[in-house]
Amino acid sequence: xxxxxxxxVDARGSYCPxxxxxxxxxxxxxxxxxxxxxxxxxxxxxxxxxxWVKKAGHELVGVFEADGYWRIVVKKxx
Amino acid sequence: xxxxxxxxxxxxxxxxxxxxxxxxxxxxxxxxxQITLISDRNFQIYEPGFLYMIFNRxxxxxxKRNLGELVDPAVQLVIDRATKIDADxxxxxxxxxxxxxxYLVIATGSRVVPEEIPxxxxxxxxxxxxxxxxxxREALAxxxxxxxxxxVMGIPHKCPVAPMEVTFILHDFLRRRNLRxxxxxxxxxxxxxxxxxxxxxxLIQPMFDERGIQYKTFFNPIEVDAKNRxxxxxxxxxxxxxxLIAIPPHKGAQVIIxxxxxxxxxxxxxxxxxxxxxxxxxxxxxxxxxxxPVSKAGSVAHxxxxxxxxxxxxxxxxxxxxxxxxxxxxCFIETGWEEATYIWFDYxxxxxxxxxxxxxxxxxMAYNKAYWLTAxxxx
Ligand SMILES: Cc1cc2nc3c(=O)[nH]c(=O)nc-3n(C[C@H](O)[C@H](O)[C@H](O)COP(=O)(O)OP(=O)(O)OC[C@H]3O[C@@H](n4cnc5c(N)ncnc54)[C@H](O)[C@@H]3O)c2cc1C
Numbered sequence: 001x002x003x004x005x006x007x008x009v010d011a012r013g014s015y016c017p018x019x020x021x022x023x024x025x026x027x028x029x030x031x032x033x034x035x036x037x038x039x040x041x042x043x044x045x046x047x048x049x050x051x052w053v054k055k056a057g058h059e060l061v062g063v064f065e066a067d068g069y070w071r072i073v074v075k076k077x078x
Numbered sequence: 079x080x081x082x083x084x085x086x087x088x089x090x091x092x093x094x095x096x097x098x099x100x101x102x103x104x105x106x107x108x109x110x111x112q113i114t115l116i117s118d119r120n121f122q123i124y125e126p127g128f129l130y131m132i133f134n135r136x137x138x139x140x141x142k143r144n145l146g147e148l149v150d151p152a153v154q155l156v157i158d159r160a161t162k163i164d165a166d167x168x169x170x171x172x173x174x175x176x177x178x179x180x181y182l183v184i185a186t187g188s189r190v191v192p193e194e195i196p197x198x199x200x201x202x203x204x205x206x207x208x209x210x211x212x213x214x215r216e217a218l219a220x221x222x223x224x225x226x227x228x229x230v231m232g233i234p235h236k237c238p239v240a241p242m243e244v245t246f247i248l249h250d251f252l253r254r255r256n257l258r259x260x261x262x263x264x265x266x267x268x269x270x271x272x273x274x275x276x277x278x279x280x281l282i283q284p285m286f287d288e289r290g291i292q293y294k295t296f297f298n299p300i301e302v303d304a305k306n307r308x309x310x311x312x313x314x315x316x317x318x319x320x321x322l323i324a325i326p327p328h329k330g331a332q333v334i335i336x337x338x339x340x341x342x343x344x345x346x347x348x349x350x351x352x353x354x355x356x357x358x359x360x361x362x363x364x365x366x367x368x369x370x371p372v373s374k375a376g377s378v379a380h381x382x383x384x385x386x387x388x389x390x391x392x393x394x395x396x397x398x399x400x401x402x403x404x405x406x407x408x409c410f411i412e413t414g415w416e417e418a419t420y421i422w423f424d425y426x427x428x429x430x431x432x433x434x435x436x437x438x439x440x441x442x443m444a445y446n447k448a449y450w451l452t453a454x455x456x457x
Contacts (some may be wrong), residue, residue, distance in 0.1 A: 015371045017269040021233050024268070024298055025342075028312060051270055055296045056313040078314070 003061055005037035005073060006030065012041040012069050019045040019072075020052055027058065027076055034076050035061065041069040049074070080111045080394055083170055083177050084153075085160055086185035086331075087117025087145045089453065090365025090379035094183050096455030097387035099150040102394055106152050111394055113152070114177055116170065118159035120145055124449050125236065126376065128211040129243055129412070132218055133251055136446065138208070148453045160186075163337040165358060181360050181390055184339075184346055186331035188236060188366035188374055194327045195231055201304025202322040205244065206236060217321060218251070223260030224320030229309060230267050231299050232327035233274070234343075236366060236374045239421075241265065241325050242273065242282055243412040248323075249289050250415035263290070264317065266297035266309075278411075278421060281431045285413060299324075328374070330367055345369035350425070351402040353386055362386045370405075377408040380452060410442040418442050 009026050011019035019040035026036045038049060046063050049072045053060045061073035082098070084091045095115050105111040127141040149155050158172040163182070170177045190206045192198045203217055204210040228245045245265045252258040265272065265286065271279050272286070272293050286293055298312040302322065309317045329335075330344025339355070340346055347356040348368040355361040364386050365379035372378050382403050389399035405425030411434075412418045418439035421429035432438070451457035 017233055017274060018371070020269060024312060028300060048270055052296055052313075 003035055003073065006034040007036045009036060009038045011045075012039050014040075015042050016044045016048065018042070020049055023049060023052075023072075023074065027056070027074070030076055032076050032078060036074050036076065038072045038074070039066075039069050040072065043070070045072065046070045079109060080180045081178060082111065082113045082181045082183070082390060082394075083179035084113065084115045084183040084185060085117075085163070085170060085333075086187055086365070086367070087115060087119070087122055087149070087155075088185060088187045088365060088379070089122075089376045090187070090367070090383055091115055091117065091183065091185035092122060092145070092148050092453050093380055093383035093455060094185060094364065094386050094390075095153045096148075096150050096453075097383055098390055099152045100455075101387065101391035103152070105394065112154060114154045114156060114179075115145075115149055116156045116158055116160055116172060116177065117145060118157070120157045122148060122453065123208060124446070125206075126449075127446060128205045128208075129240060129247070130446065131211050132205045132215045132244075133247060134215060134219070138212070140447075141208075143450055143453070148450070150455070160333045161336065163333060163339060165337070165339065165361070168360065179360070181362070181393065183386060183390070184334070184355065184361065184363040184367050185365050185379075186334060186367045188234075188328045188330055190235075190326040191329050192324070192326040195299055195302060195324070197302035197304045198231070198299075198322075198324055198326060201302040201307065202324045204324050204326050206326065214323065221257070221321055223257045225262040225264065225318065226321045226323065227309060227317055227319040228263070228265045228323045228325075229297070229299055229317075230325040232325075233268055234374055235325050235328045237409070238274065238373050238375070239278075239409050239411045241267075244323065245291055246285070246289075246413045247415060249291060254415065263292065264319075265291060265293045266299075266317070267293070267295050268298045270295050275421075275423075275429055277429050278431060281419070282411075282413075285434075334367065341369055343369075350405070352389070352399070353382055353403055362390070372405050373407045373409065375407055375409055378406070381406045410438065410445070412439065412442065414439075 059075040130136040162171040203214040334340040346363040364382035366374040388401040392399040413434040423429040
């Protein structure tokens with residue numbers, strides 16, 4: 001399933017924990033219900049970000065592999 | 079005449095100036111080159127000393143030196159605050175004047191922004207600047223037991239290992255004052271482990287366990303409830319405290335933000351090897367000011383200053399600059415009142431901490447005194 005993101009955070013080129021910290025910042029700034037997509041070229045993000053999303057109680061829409069990077073799509077639910 | 083302007087009189091700026099001068103001494107003497115260092119305060123602070131100052135082990139006087147004493151006399155020293163870097167016209171504008179440059183070195187460092195966490199200024203402490211360290215020293219002297227929370231409230235921050243160090247030293251400080259049994263120590267970190275580097279986690283986590291130091295991960299404070307002494311997180315958790323020691327969020331210098339030269343955090347986009355500012359041939363950035371995936375540490379600024387000075391000297395001499403920064407960092411890690419370990423790593427080599435010892439601690443204590451020789455470019 002593909003959804004249109006309200007905000008794309010391009011964290012490619014930044015290393016762990018950069019992409020996660022970028023998502024955390026975006027989640028703080030956006031309203032509930034918004035969809036945020038993080039782009040990361042660091043493979044560990046594909047595992048760490050979903051883990052954090054679960055702990056923080058948001059919804060993981062999906063993790064998609066693109067050309068040399070990962071797109072991790074998250075919905076802010078609270 | 080070629081003009082080199084260095085902005086910032088911390089480790090990075092001072093060392094770059096002091097390494098550059100001897101390489102082009104003749105040209106400076108012949109007035110072919112002028113080096114100007116602009117800084118907004120007339121002294122430098124040895125920030126690693128805050129870790130000891132809060133426990134009364136180093137005094138404020140030991141942590142401060144006048145820039146005039148540190149910077150090579152061949153450098154024109156200007157105490158003034160830069161308000162704008164006008165990159166299109168190669169000019170730095172300050173509160174009291176303006177300085178044209180052929181080469182600019184950005185060494186404006188980083189700063190804590192506790193105001194980004196509502197309630198933190200009222201309810202918490204930190205030791206990342208002089209005012210904070212002074213206030214925390216007082217709070218620690220008065221502490222009579224209870225729960226201390228050491229909380230990292232954002233990444234990146236200066237000296238990545240300092241939060242672990244302060245936690246270890248606190249453990250021993252409380253023991254020495256017969257307060258450890260009456261106290262709880264909790265360390266929190268934003269990501270899913272207690273530190274970013276696995277080899278360090280493997281050493282430190284068991285040491286926390288042995289000492290009864292608790293920890294929480296994936297812990298991102300969004301608010302401090304100063305009245306009820308609670309930290310509230312984005313993950314929906316709450317932690318109460320009697321004394322909160324925060325590592326506040328950090329940002330780059332205001333002048334970088336105001337000049338449109340930084341990313342969202344105010345960090346300057348920099349080439350990880352050449353240290354040139356992305357998109358500018360005549361600008362270098364180093365130290366805490368950059369966006370590089372390296373520690374915001376004085377040691378990093380030190381190794382980078384060698385590279386920037388070498389490349390600037392080459393450019394001034396009309397030689398192709400070839401020095402490269404390989405990501406090298408060296409950090410002592412105090413693991414108690416009288417023991418420490420250290421790590422070094424670079425872009426290609428992960429850290430391998432050695433077992434903590436008294437010897438490493440004493441080397442660190444000696445370095446705390448010897449730092450001023452480093453700043454002068456001698457060590
Ligand atoms: C508690 C603590 C412990 C630490 N421990 C260690 C350690 O053990 N080892 C280690 O290697 N590092 C350690 N560090 C980190 C180290 O102190 C910093 O990484 C280092 O100071 C960075 O140097 P810098 O020159 O890049 O920036 P800074 O030291 O921040 O210097 C920047 C300078 O630029 C000036 N400036 C800023 N804006 C302007 C402007 N607009 N106009 C003019 N001047 C301006 C500032 O006044 C300042 O003098 C520690 C830091 C802290 C806070």
